[in-house]
Amino acid sequence: MKASTVKIIDYKAGNAPSVLHAVKRLGYSADFARCAQDIEGASHIILPGVGSAGATMDSLREMGLIRPLEDAVLSKNVSFMGICVGMQILFDHSEEGDAPCLGWLGGRVIKFSDDDVRVPQMGWNRVSFVKDALPGYEEGFFYFVNSYYAKPEDKSDIWGEADYGGIFTAAVCKGNIYGTQFHLEKSGEAGLKLLDAFLRAGVKQC
Amino acid sequence: MLTKRLIACFDIIDGRVTKAVQFKDNIDVAPAEELAGAMYGAQIDELIFYDITASAQKRAIDIETVKKVARRVFIPFTVGGGIRDVGDMYKVLEAGAEKISVDSMAVRSPQIICDGAKAFGSQCVVLSTQVKKTGKTPSGYEVFIDGASFATGMDAIEWIRRGQELGAGEICLNSIDNDGTLAGYDIELMKLAENAVRVPLIASGGAGEPVHLRTLFTETDTQAAIISSMLYSPRMAKNYSVGEIKAYLIREGVNVRPVD
Numbered sequence: 001m002k003a004s005t006v007k008i009i010d011y012k013a014g015n016a017p018s019v020l021h022a023v024k025r026l027g028y029s030a031d032f033a034r035c036a037q038d039i040e041g042a043s044h045i046i047l048p049g050v051g052s053a054g055a056t057m058d059s060l061r062e063m064g065l066i067r068p069l070e071d072a073v074l075s076k077n078v079s080f081m082g083i084c085v086g087m088q089i090l091f092d093h094s095e096e097g098d099a100p101c102l103g104w105l106g107g108r109v110i111k112f113s114d115d116d117v118r119v120p121q122m123g124w125n126r127v128s129f130v131k132d133a134l135p136g137y138e139e140g141f142f143y144f145v146n147s148y149y150a151k152p153e154d155k156s157d158i159w160g161e162a163d164y165g166g167i168f169t170a171a172v173c174k175g176n177i178y179g180t181q182f183h184l185e186k187s188g189e190a191g192l193k194l195l196d197a198f199l200r201a202g203v204k205q206c
Numbered sequence: 207m208l209t210k211r212l213i214a215c216f217d218i219i220d221g222r223v224t225k226a227v228q229f230k231d232n233i234d235v236a237p238a239e240e241l242a243g244a245m246y247g248a249q250i251d252e253l254i255f256y257d258i259t260a261s262a263q264k265r266a267i268d269i270e271t272v273k274k275v276a277r278r279v280f281i282p283f284t285v286g287g288g289i290r291d292v293g294d295m296y297k298v299l300e301a302g303a304e305k306i307s308v309d310s311m312a313v314r315s316p317q318i319i320c321d322g323a324k325a326f327g328s329q330c331v332v333l334s335t336q337v338k339k340t341g342k343t344p345s346g347y348e349v350f351i352d353g354a355s356f357a358t359g360m361d362a363i364e365w366i367r368r369g370q371e372l373g374a375g376e377i378c379l380n381s382i383d384n385d386g387t388l389a390g391y392d393i394e395l396m397k398l399a400e401n402a403v404r405v406p407l408i409a410s411g412g413a414g415e416p417v418h419l420r421t422l423f424t425e426t427d428t429q430a431a432i433i434s435s436m437l438y439s440p441r442m443a444k445n446y447s448v449g450e451i452k453a454y455l456i457r458e459g460v461n462v463r464p465v466d
Contacts, residue, residue, distance in 0.1 A: 018302050022280055050299075051327045114404040117208075120329050120375055122406045123429060124251055124463040125208045141209065141463045143282055145304070145329045163207050186282045186304060188249065189466075 004199050006030035007042040009086075011059035015185070019048045019083065022185040026196045036068035042078055044199055045069070048185070049085030053109060053148070054099035056085050066102070074104065077176045081198055087172060087179030088150055096148050104177055106153035112146075116165035120147040125170070127160040127182065133173035134197040140190045142170070142182035149181060209463045210423045211251040211430035212451065213408065214437055216241060217258045218287075221271045224258075225439045226386065232258075235438055239274040245437070246279040248448040249465045253283035254307065254378075254432065258353070260288025267294060269301050276302020284332055292321045299326060307332040307378065310351035313358055313365075316372055323373025332408075333374035337362040337395060338382040345398055354382045362395075363402045370403045377403060378432070381411035388414025388435060388442075391422045400427040408432060416446060416454040423460045 006023050010016035010032035023030040023046070033039045049056060060066050072078040082090050089101040094109035101109070112119045121144050129137040149168040152158055159178070160171030172179045178198055184191040216223040216238060223241045224232035235241065242253055255275070257267045267288040275283065285298045286307030295306045306326075312319055312333060322331040340348040343361035350357055366377045379399055381392035391409045399407055409422055410432035419431050436446050449465040456462060 015299065015304065017300055018276065018280075018304070021277055021302060025277075025280070050330065118404055118406050118427075118429065120406070121208060122329070122376055123208050123211045144208070145282070147329070183282070183304075186280060188246070188281050192280055 004028050004043045005041055006044045006046065006199060007033040007039050008046045008048065009033050009039075009060075009065065011056065011063065015050045015183075016048050019046055019185045022192060022195060023199070026192060026199065028199055033065075034063060036064050039065070039068055039072055042072065044079045044081070045072060047080070047082045047086035047089075049083050049087065049089075051085060052096050052099070053085055053088050053094035053101060054097035056089050057099055057101060060089075070102075073177060079176045079198065079201060080178065081184070081195075082177075082179040083184055084146060084181060087181055088148060090172070090177065090179050091150050091152070094148060105150075105157050105172060105174055105179075107151050107157075109148050109150050111148050112165060112168075120145055121164050124187075125162045125164065125182070127162045127170045129160045129171070131156075131159055131173070133159045133171075133178065134194065134201060136197070137194065140194075142180070142184070142187040142191060144170075144182045146181055150179075207461055208429075209251075209461050210455075212419070212448065212462065213252040213254055213430050213432045214245045214250045215254045215256070215410065215432045215434045217256050217434075218268065218271060219259050221268060221274075223438075225435065225441065226258075233440065235440065238271050239278050241438060242275045242283075243278040245448070246281060249452075249463070250281070250448050251463060252281055252430070253279065255283065255285050255287075256307070257285070257287030266290070267298060269297055272298055272301040272303055286332070286334060289318070291318065292325045295322050295326065295330070299330065305330050305332050305376070307334045309334040309336065312369070313349060313351050313360070316368065319369060319372040319374050323375070328373045328375035328405075331374050332376045332378055333366065333369035334378040334380060335362060335365060335369075336380045336382055337392075339392075339395075347395055347398070350382060354385075363398050366399060367402050370405050374405065376406045376408065378408035378410055381409075384412030385410075386435065387412055390414070390418040391431065393421065393425055396422065396426040396428050406430065414442075416451045419451065419455060420458045420460060423455070424458075
């Protein structure tokens with residue numbers, strides 16, 4: 001078993017088990033986190049996302065996880081990965097249900113216009129990585145399922161971009177905070193490789 | 207750019223993949239998780255499983271098979287058949303599927319589409335429908351249910367429009383006329399559908415050769431295609447690999463995810 005202690009937040013909206021399967025397949029020890037106590041001692045926290053930004057924020061509030069997450073990620077610098085809606089709620093606000101979000105990154109989440117493209121975006125899109133947040137990535141195909149996308153205020157937070165009726169933010173990174181709009185856990189071997197790179201980063205291997 | 211998706215479709219009976227022609231005469235192919243694992247290795251884009259006897263036997267879907275598949279594949283997969291309510295949907299998602307497909311049940315009780323979309327988001331709900339050209343409805347295409355055995359009198363295009371309004375995030379059209387013929391997709395049907403809805407469309411029924419996918423993707427605004435016989439049916443003289451099909455499509459200028 002590898003050294004990282006991975007906690008996957010499970011708010012009963014769907015795909016946390018898929019993320020757990022993926023992390024375990026890579027040889028890491030991982031558990032679900034459903035309350036503040038569960039994230040204590042984590043080296044990495046993953047927030048999967050299915051459903052709406054507002055519902056996800058409500059679930060985190062109900063589980064009493066917002067303050068403990070801020071403490072872990074913003075104060076103690078624990079590595080954090082938000083996937084899909086889990087990435088969207090890192091921003092100040094989502095247009096979906098007019099929901100205030102965590103605000104760890106500046107910016108808003110807005111809807112694709114279905115005048116231009118079919119919504120939701122569903123399928124494999126080519127992502128170009130515009131900065132070296134994790135080593136060795138320039139581009140790759142990843143699986144997206146989204147009607148909304150983030151517009152970061154600070155362009156330097158953008159990690160990856162893709163094209164769906166125009167260029168949109170496909171991944172973000174700021175220090176120990178990572179987010180992918182695509183589903184890392186469902187993007188085949190490319191997704192598993194990127195997930196592995198995230199789980200290796202920032203941890204001393206024994 | 208978003209790529210066109212190839213979806214391998216598996217009809218499951220007792221945890222094993224079977225193959226039918228025009229919804230009849232199923233023959234056994236392989237255990238579901240083995241074939242799913244092989245397709246994942248071959249870099250198929252997505253998978254769909256139908257538990258084809260669950261509805262008729264009035265039982266819930268086979269969750270154990272869903273769990274076995276989820277441990278082997280790390281691409282999205284959809285599960286359908288025997289989904290009766292939000293509780294059943296939750297079990298399928300928790301077992302590792304991304305999407306739930308509703309078909310006959312949604313015709314009987316359209317509320318299941320809204321309930322699913324509210325509970326899990328539209329992106330989790332695929333409205334799948336069995337369609338036949340009967341000339342008895344305004345579009346000419348009529349919705350059938352229960353393994354293509356019962357004509358509903360409903361207009362197929364009207365039904366998918368309603369499905370989108372109710373919250374379906376994706377629509378899969380299964381052509382009863384073309385299913386198992388290996389003669390190509392129902393292009394006329396997909397052209398009607400592309401103008402009727404704004405959610406992504408999946409075409410199903412009729413694929414026998416790679417050229418059928420090229421025709422579908424170049425002549426219609428369809429986002430994904432279901433293939434099954436051409437990949438693994440023992441009835442076919444030649445099966446095609448995912449790599450072969452994708453290499454052909456790329457040569458023909460169709461935007462698909464390349465195989466590494």
